[in-house]
Amino acid sequence: MLSQKPELLAPVGNVESFYAALNAGADAVFLGLQELNARGRASNFTKPMLQLAVKKAHEKQVKVYVTLNILIKNRELDQLIDVLSFLNALKVDGVIIQDWGTYYIARKFFPQLPLHASTQMGNHNSVGVNFGASKGIVRTVLARELTMPELEKIARQSKAELEVFIHGALCYSFSGMCLFSSFAGGQGANRGICKQSCRRIYQDGGEQHAYFSLKDNQQIQNLQKLIALGIHSLKVEGRMKSADYVFQVCKAYRTAIDSPQKMEFAAQMLELDMGREKTAYFLGGHVSEGITDDPSIGFLVGQVTDVERKAISFSSSVKLEEGYRIRIRKSTDDEQLYVKLENYSVTGNMYRVPADLSGKVTKGDDVLLVRIKTQSFSSRIGNVNALPELKKQPLKKQEIRKSLRVEAGKTQTPMLLVRIGSPDWLPKLRFDDYDAVILSYKRADWEKFDPQTVVHQQNKTKIRIELPKFISENHLDFYRNLAAKLASSGFSHFFISHLSQKALLPQGVKMSCNENVYVLNDASARMLHDEKISEFTYPLENDLENLLSMQNKQGIVPLYFYPELFYSRMPVKVSHKGSLFADENNKKYRVQVKDGMTIVYPSVPVALFHYRSQLEKNGFNRFLIDYSGEVITANVVKRILKKFLLAETVLPSSNFNFKLGLK
Numbered sequence: 001m002l003s004q005k006p007e008l009l010a011p012v013g014n015v016e017s018f019y020a021a022l023n024a025g026a027d028a029v030f031l032g033l034q035e036l037n038a039r040g041r042a043s044n045f046t047k048p049m050l051q052l053a054v055k056k057a058h059e060k061q062v063k064v065y066v067t068l069n070i071l072i073k074n075r076e077l078d079q080l081i082d083v084l085s086f087l088n089a090l091k092v093d094g095v096i097i098q099d100w101g102t103y104y105i106a107r108k109f110f111p112q113l114p115l116h117a118s119t120q121m122g123n124h125n126s127v128g129v130n131f132g133a134s135k136g137i138v139r140t141v142l143a144r145e146l147t148m149p150e151l152e153k154i155a156r157q158s159k160a161e162l163e164v165f166i167h168g169a170l171c172y173s174f175s176g177m178c179l180f181s182s183f184a185g186g187q188g189a190n191r192g193i194c195k196q197s198c199r200r201i202y203q204d205g206g207e208q209h210a211y212f213s214l215k216d217n218q219q220i221q222n223l224q225k226l227i228a229l230g231i232h233s234l235k236v237e238g239r240m241k242s243a244d245y246v247f248q249v250c251k252a253y254r255t256a257i258d259s260p261q262k263m264e265f266a267a268q269m270l271e272l273d274m275g276r277e278k279t280a281y282f283l284g285g286h287v288s289e290g291i292t293d294d295p296s297i298g299f300l301v302g303q304v305t306d307v308e309r310k311a312i313s314f315s316s317s318v319k320l321e322e323g324y325r326i327r328i329r330k331s332t333d334d335e336q337l338y339v340k341l342e343n344y345s346v347t348g349n350m351y352r353v354p355a356d357l358s359g360k361v362t363k364g365d366d367v368l369l370v371r372i373k374t375q376s377f378s379s380r381i382g383n384v385n386a387l388p389e390l391k392k393q394p395l396k397k398q399e400i401r402k403s404l405r406v407e408a409g410k411t412q413t414p415m416l417l418v419r420i421g422s423p424d425w426l427p428k429l430r431f432d433d434y435d436a437v438i439l440s441y442k443r444a445d446w447e448k449f450d451p452q453t454v455v456h457q458q459n460k461t462k463i464r465i466e467l468p469k470f471i472s473e474n475h476l477d478f479y480r481n482l483a484a485k486l487a488s489s490g491f492s493h494f495f496i497s498h499l500s501q502k503a504l505l506p507q508g509v510k511m512s513c514n515e516n517v518y519v520l521n522d523a524s525a526r527m528l529h530d531e532k533i534s535e536f537t538y539p540l541e542n543d544l545e546n547l548l549s550m551q552n553k554q555g556i557v558p559l560y561f562y563p564e565l566f567y568s569r570m571p572v573k574v575s576h577k578g579s580l581f582a583d584e585n586n587k588k589y590r591v592q593v594k595d596g597m598t599i600v601y602p603s604v605p606v607a608l609f610h611y612r613s614q615l616e617k618n619g620f621n622r623f624l625i626d627y628s629g630e631v632i633t634a635n636v637v638k639r640i641l642k643k644f645l646l647a648e649t650v651l652p653s654s655n656f657n658f659k660l661g662l663k
Contacts, residue, residue: 492509
């Protein structure tokens with residue numbers, strides 16, 4: 001099967017990396033402005049710098065894609081409009097987005113902007129890709145958790161360009177579905193300031209483990225398969241990494257793409273990317289060994305042989321040079337000790353390096369190379385004062401914001417919804433206590449589900465059927481057939497976890513969106529209204545200030561739930577099964593497996609009942625109690641419902657970000 005050569009897409013976090021990507025032969029780069037992008041800690045680019053970068057890249061026939069791949073809070077809509085207007089005038093080659101509100105404003109007011117669906121959008125099957133294509137999204141960045149057979153099926157059916165990550169760091173959770181960083185302190189992964197909770201050490205039964213720290217992705221061995229599938233763009237992760245990394249990795253893949261006979265040489269080049277151990281992950285079927293015990297980066301080059309008062313010595317068969325950076329990996333703890341190789345001496349394989357590490361380092365500690373200096377790259381992009389002024393279209397932001405308003409109508413009535421994750425909850429509920437009951441079951445439960453039972457038929461107008469966040473390509477027909485079967489039995493209202501799941505439902509049913517279809521702003525609420533969504537649910541990581549700032553108040557506010565902090569296809573080996581494990585602040589968590597997904601929950605719920613009166617005064621009157629992450633105990637339903645009715649707090653519980661804020 002002959003395919004055209006794919007695009008090699010390089011990460012750019014600063015000017016040096018930009019030049020490194022160009023010099024290494026990248027066909028395109030992706031980078032962010034200093035606002036509204038998912039790598040908020042990278043140096044990123046000012047608007048004038050981006051203007052110069054686009055000019056220089058286009059002179060070399062290199063495309064520039066700009067990341068706007070975060071969730072937008074409501075008060076950021078004006079800023080978003082300004083950024084989209086600038087990118088539209090600049091004529092960038094693509095804008096990478098996550099938020100459906102960003103999509104709505106871009107498509108309605110800047111229709112010439114080419115839009116790419118970020119991996120944060122959670123597209124993992126052909127239905128997701130083709131739904132995006134039907135909305136004018138020209139490219140989809142696929143989830144990293146796909147197997148090769150799944151990717152092959154998606155590639156055959158795709159109506160849009162496909163982009164696949166081929167190298168770099170991996171997140172434990174599905175991108176776009178991680179709440180751990182947000183829960184641990186309001187720094188949302190979906191907002192570009194992830195605390196990397198999956199890289200941290202956790203306590204379990206007196207033992208310490210990096211349970212969720214994945215090895216780095218490397219697809220050099222699958223490269224020819226990806227090319228044969230016609231994957232349009234091969235993406236290297238790493239906007240937070242050095243220019244040396246960008247050059248080394250992109251040069252290696254450039255070599256492998258252009259000269260397949262040099263594949264072994266390219267693989268050797270990748271050994272010096274200074275990352276973690278490597279895995280081909282799901283694409284290579286290398287899942288069971290995907291976790292690394294050492295979450296830090298570095299290439300092992302030797303061991304410490306001697307520690308003096310102001311110097312260390314180590315042996316290494318790798319030739320090291322002035323300016324390289326090493327890390328000492330201690331055998332006793334995970335403290336990070338870095339040393340720059342300056343004024344060192346070498347005798348044979350023995351290096352003696354000036355470093356005041358006495359008492360911190362011991363003989364036998366590992367020495368890892370973490371940075372090399374292959375060549376220097378300029379940090380100057382050009383004279384920003386000589387730039388021509390861009391011709392932007394006139395904007396009336398007030399009118400744009402006004403157009404996002406959705407009239408709720410006078411008929412909106414207060415509602416209390418409850419979600420359950422198992423049929424075992426049904427005997428504990430009184431349907432009369434709720435306006436709707438959402439069934440969020442496992443596949444095995446749906447296979448045994450009898451729509452004709454008395455309890456189901458008597459309450460079918462209240463029952464909502466919820467689809468899961470992840471539906472593999474192999475299970476699309478299962479859920480399509482399930483929806484058709486249930487609709488024919490009178491269950492006419494469905495909750496979807498991804499907007500594309502509309503395509504799995506039969507004609508004529510009602511559709512609502514759960515909290516996984518993010519509505520943090522009025523633009524995304526308007527988007528869902530235009531998509532004929534009956535009800536939507538505000539995100540779990542939302543905060544009160546953002547909620548109150550919205551014009552569109554007809555959504556469902558979750559008031560009691562156990563948030564899915566990690567939602568992963570990757571199995572994890574917790575030592576003491578069924579027990580809790582703890583982070584460095586002694587916050588406790590538990591693991592559950594559902595339909596092959598590893599889900600990490602906090603040990604205590606989020607409970608916001610005491611905000612109910614304030615919310616009602618401000619126009620919110622639809623609320624959700626979610627038991628899908630709850631462990632069934634005696635009287636829990638009665639106790640929690642009473643707390644809701646009295647608007648009382650639940651102890652112990654958490655407020656998540658509701659009071660302190662989502663950053």
